[in-house]
Amino acid sequence: MSAIEIKDLHVAIGDKPIVKGLSLTIKQGEVHAIMGPNGTGKSTFSKAIAGHPDYTITQGDVLIDGQSILALEPDERARAGIFLAFQYPCEIPGVSIANFIRAAMQARLKDGEELDATGYYKQLYAQMDSLKIDRKFTSRAVNDGFSGGEKKRCEILQMAMLKPRFAFMDETDSGLDIDALRIVSEGIEHMRGADLGILLITHYQRLLNHIVPDFVHVMYDGRIVKSGDKSLALELEAKGYDWVKTELAAS
Amino acid sequence: MKPPSEPEATPAAPAPVNPLAGLDQSVSDFSYDVKYDYDAGTGLTPATIDYISSVKKEAAWIREFRHHALKVFESKPLPTHWATKDLETLDFSKIRYYLSQGAQKPKRTWEEVPDDIKKTFERLGVPEHERKFLAGVDAQFDSESAYSSIKEVVAKQGVIFMNSTEALREHPDLFRKWFGKVIPTSDNKFSALNSAVFSGGSFIYVPPGVKVAHPLQAYFRINAENFGQFERTLIIVDEGAELTYMEGCTAPKFSTSTLHSAVVELVAMKDAKIQYITVQNWAPNVYNLVTKRGLAHENAEIKWIDCNIGSHLTMKYPGVVLKGRKARGEVVSIALANDGQHQDTGAKMIHLADETTSTIISKSISVGQGRSTYRGIVRIPKHLKGCKNNTECDALLINTNSRTDTYPAITVQGQTHAAQHEASVSKVSEEMIFYMQQRGLTEAQAMSLAVNGFVNDLVRQFPMEYSVELKRLIDLEMEGSVG
Incomplete structure (x- = not known):
């Protein structure tokens, strides 16, 4: 079983430190949730792990099975098994979903190997059916003119096809109505299993009603300040983030 | 080549840092030291013309035509009042205007072809039997093996398809009737130059009512001479007939010279249809200055599909003169300007009859310090009725140093016409690249996927094998453009 180990991570955007010493280990098969108020570095941390060029890791390390991934390019990290479900997925005009996912899967094959087209479409259609995505979608350009819910479902579809080992899901619940939230959550639940470690980044408890996490962490001012099980999320929902702040100030 | 005369904007910023510094930009630029049987030497004088005409054993009228063209060429200034000043670096006295190996085989061998070029052919998926020819080691492309069946079919239909030099000898009356009529010698400096020293190119005549099912390719009739710089192509499609013609290929073009100036004239008679497809991938030192125009009679349709990649400077504005009622003209163009390259392309639509329709769709991609310019002329005069034009220009910039300009000149007079113009400039953002990289x-x-996405709707209009090669070519171009 593999694990991704985040050790004392410090991340800055320009000169500004955002993440200030975050440590967390996610094993395959586990579902973690990180909650916290806006601006505490939740998105920054996940993008830094994926290798976004605007985010500088100033201290600490990220390891998969003991090997640091910090020297790897974003695409190498992706192929090593890291998937980031974006809060605001990018539009790629003119590139169909089918071709995009196919290119991404092709990129995972060895030189000279060709993806089997028939098998690919079979798999794609099966995943689309389970996510209740219309098959006409395959010929639409990636995220181009999609509604918020469509974009999020498209992220989950990519995740289902690419089969990462570790998925960082950045506010996947934001912008979804109740039905879309249910479909997306079911999709994630469906993928949940021994081969996948998940980190859910969210403001709200409601996503965690659908996907019950094994661990809940509270992030504040660039650090994890409290960890617990699913009851922590409920407690947080009841008492609000101020409770954490006060507790933190008292210690 | 007479686009509008808007002044060029002067670049405001100081010379930007070359993002591709240190990269070998000359990968597709290769040539051999060759001894030619016929060589008109450097420089252009009446003696050069006589030399060419004698070698080709031409009739007196064509020799006269050439001499006259030389005078026109000399009298015309370079069009730098609207075009790039870069043209001034052309030294006409140092150019060789006619080289031919005659009937003999080239003396170079496949082993002498640089390895990277062989690799490029392989990666572009150029068929084995075409590679040697494209690399300039085979003088004559072996058309018999690959395309003989198509050739037989078109010959049975009465289609004439030959080198323009042969056509001048074998079909002088037909040739003379249309030659220089769509693009007169005096059209512009480079059409005059071509008229003076032209050599090679194709001649096609399709008889009335004949619909040529397969696209004809320049490959068929090409030989060492056709690789010359001054191709002259004349295509006449008679009443109700149809033809698709393809020239060029995505492979880097073997070239012995830096100035290429072709002239292509198309004539579509009543109810005829012509589709002319060009894909060119020039070496980065080449000046490619081309005049292309079609004449569409009543209810005829002429469509130019044009893809320009490579070269140092390309100036090309395919046009359609809509002479007959209900004639239709269309230009679909894709240009990719990489570092150190300038693609100055566009279209001309001249409406001369009622209910004529024209469409221009242009997409350009500028990479690194590459520069692309769209220039267009659309003219619908006052006395006509019910004409339509739709112009769409989209530019994609990759890298902050690249540049794009658009000069659409659309003149519509009268009350019953409809004209539409849309333009857009977009960029491949860092976020888009990161998103794609995150998927592996x-x-x-990621870059080539973004670029392919941008041109996707146009590439679909190319014949299948071209669109596949085009996609691979874009992949190759993009590969060199990221550090």
């Missing part, structure tokens, strides 16, 4: 694509793969 390398930076270069």
Whole structure:
């Protein structure tokens, strides 16, 4: 079983430190949730792990099975098994979903190997059916003119096809109505299993009603300040983030 | 080549840092030291014309035509009042205007072809039997083996398809009737130059009512001479007939010279249809200055599909003169300007009859310090009724140093016409690249996917084998453009 180990991570955007010493280990098969108020570095941390060029890791390390991934390019990290479900997925005009996912899967094959087209479409259609995505979608350009819910479902579809080992899901619940939230959550639940470690980044408890996490962490001012099980999320929902702040100030 | 005369904007910023510094930009630029049987020497004088005409054993009228054209060429200034000043670096006295190996085989061998060129052919998927020819080691492309069946079919239909030099000898009356009529010698400096020293190119005549099912390719009739710089192509499609013609290929073009100036004239008679497809991938030192125009009679349709990649400077504005009622003209163009390259392309639509329709769709991609310019002329005069034009220009910039300009000149007079113009400029953003990289694509793969997406709707209009090669070519171009 593999694990991704985040050790004392410090991340800055320009000169500004955002993440200030975050440590967390996610094993395959586990579902973690990180909650916290806006601006505490939740998105920054996940993008830094994926290798976004605007985010500088100033201290600490990220390891998969003991090997640091910090020297790897974003695409190498992706192929090593890291998937980031974006809060605001990018539009790629003119590139169909089918071709995009196919290119991404092709990129995972060895030189000279060709993806089997028939098998690919079979798999794609099966995943689309389970996510209740219309098959006409395959010929639409990636995220181009999609509604918020469509974009999020498209992220989950990519995740289902690419089969990462570790998925960082950045506010996947934001912008979804109740039905879309249910479909997306079911999709994630469906993928949940021994081969996948998940980190859910969210403001709200409601996503965690659908996907019950094994661990809940509270992030504040660039650090994890409290960890617990699913009851922590409920407690947080009841008492609000101020409770954490006060507790933190008292210690 | 007479686009509008808007002044060029002067670049405001100081010379930007070359993002591609240190990269070998000359990968597709290769040539051999060759001894030619016929060589008109450097420089252009009446003696050069006589030399060419004698070698080709031409009739007196064509020799006269050439001499006259030389005078026109000399009398015309370079069009730098609207075009790039870069043209001034052309030294006409140092150019060789006619080289031919005659009937003999080239003396170079496949072993002498640089390895990277062989690799490029392989990666573009150029068929084995075409590679040697494209690399300039085979003088004559072996058309018999690959395309003989198509050739037989078109010959049975009465289609004439030959080198323009042969056509001048074998079909002088037909040739003379249309030659220089769509693009007169005096059209512009480079059409005059071509008229003076032209050599090679194709001649096609399709008889009335004949619909040529397969696209004809320049490959068929090409030989060492056709690789010359001054091709002259004349295509006449008679009443109700149809033809698709393809020239060029995505492979880097073997070239012995830096100035290429072709003239292509198309004539579509009543109810005829012509589709002319060009894909060119020039070496980065080439000046490619081309005049292309079609004449569409009543209810005829002429469509130019044009893809320009490579070269140092390309100036090309395919046009359609809509002479007959209900004639239709269309230009679909894709240009990719990489570092150190300038693609100055566009279209001309001259409406001369009622209910004529024209469409221009242009997409350009500027990479690194590459520069692309769209220039267009659309003219619908007051006395006509019910004409339509639709112009669409989209530019994609990759890298902050690249540049794009658009000069659409659309003149519509009268009350019953409809004209539409849309233009857009977009950029491949860092976020888009990161998004794709996060899915496992390398930076270069992400770039080419973005570019392929941008031109996707136009590439679909190319014949299948071209669109596949085009996609691979874009991949190759993008690969070199990311550090």
